Amino acid sequence: xxxxxxxxxxxxxxxxxxxxxxxxxxxxxxxxxxxxxxxxxxxxxxxxxxxxxxxxxxxxxxxxxxxxxxxxxxxxxxxxxxxxxxxxxxxxxxxxxxxxxxxxxxxxxxxxxxxxxxxxxxxxxxxxxxxxxxxxxxxxxxxxxxxxxxxxxxxxxxxxxxxxxxxxxxxxxxxxxxxxxxxxxxxxxxxxxxxxxxxxxxxxxxxxxxxxxxxx
Numbered sequence: 548x549x550x551x552x553x554x555x556x557x558x559x560x561x562x563x564x565x566x567x568x569x570x571x572x573x574x575x576x577x578x579x580x581x582x583x584x585x586x587x588x589x590x591x592x593x594x595x596x597x598x599x600x601x602x603x604x605x606x607x608x609x610x611x612x613x614x615x616x617x618x619x620x621x622x623x624x625x626x627x628x629x630x631x632x633x634x635x636x637x638x639x640x641x642x643x644x645x646x647x648x649x650x651x652x653x654x655x656x657x658x659x660x661x662x663x664x665x666x667x668x669x670x671x672x673x674x675x676x677x678x679x680x681x682x683x684x685x686x687x688x689x690x691x692x693x694x695x696x697x698x699x700x701x702x703x704x705x706x707x708x709x710x711x712x713x714x715x716x717x718x719x720x721x722x723x724x725x726x727x728x729x730x731x732x733x734x735x736x737x738x739x740x741x742x743x744x745x746x747x748x749x750x751x752x753x754x755x756x757x758x759x760x761x762x763x
Contacts (some may be wrong), residue, residue, distance in 0.1 A: 553644055554619045554623070554641070554644065555618050556619060556670075557609065557614060557618060557670075557722075557726065558622060560602070560609060560726070561730070567622070567626070567640060568601070569601070569626070570597050572597060572600050573600070573604075575604070576604045577630065578625035578630060578631055579608050579612070579622070579625050580612065586604065589603045589604055589607070610722055610723065613673070613674065614674075614722075617722075669721060669724065669725050669728075670725060673718075673721055676721055677718045680714075680716075680717035680721075681713045684713070687708070687717055687720070690741060690745055691705055691708045691709060691716075692705075693741045694724060697741065699723075699724055699734055699738065700724070700727070704720070707719055708720045724738055
């Protein structure tokens with residue numbers, strides 16, 4: 548499978564809550580390029596309760612940043628920055644991932660392999676897929692409805708995607724779909740089927756898969 552480090556993957560909210568328990572959530576948010584006004588709003592909303600503020604800051608980061616800026620590597624750099632200076636926490640977090648062999652699950656059929664390539668396409672072609680969905684609003688709305696019906700996204704995400712629409716809506720939808728798959732790999736086949744049901748997307752994903760297969 549592609550030789551990228553798991554440091555270049557998008558972290559899960561659950562792991563951030565468990566492993567990155569800094570009290571300097573506001574300074575960390577700034578280092579992660581979240582708007583100061585957004586962070587101030589979070590502080591007011593949760594009356595500066597550190598756990599709630601930190602969780603919401605991470606959730607905002609995961610759902611609004613483009614994939615390449617939302618990785619464990621970016622987070623480690625932010626933790627080690629002079630403004631945050633959580634070097635020990637960063638070291639422990641990094642070690643926990645170097646111990647785990649975080650790789651693509653065993654391929655036991657061509658179907659599974661095909662599904663895994665779909666996940667890698669979703670990750671590596673995120674911006675491209677967002678642009679394509681931006682050009683086809685009916686596909687975006689139809690895919691959103693399907694993901695909601697299958698329990699991949701919740702009502703709040705569905706409303707958010709439909710309200711924003713276009714590139715931003717597609718970015719939110721695909722980001723949450725990837726996060727759901729990373730948390731529960733068994734959802735991968737549901738997503739695979741949904742993409743195949745959208746003729747417009749099926750063609751695109753097939754084309755992208757052809758480009759991806761040489762990496763396997």
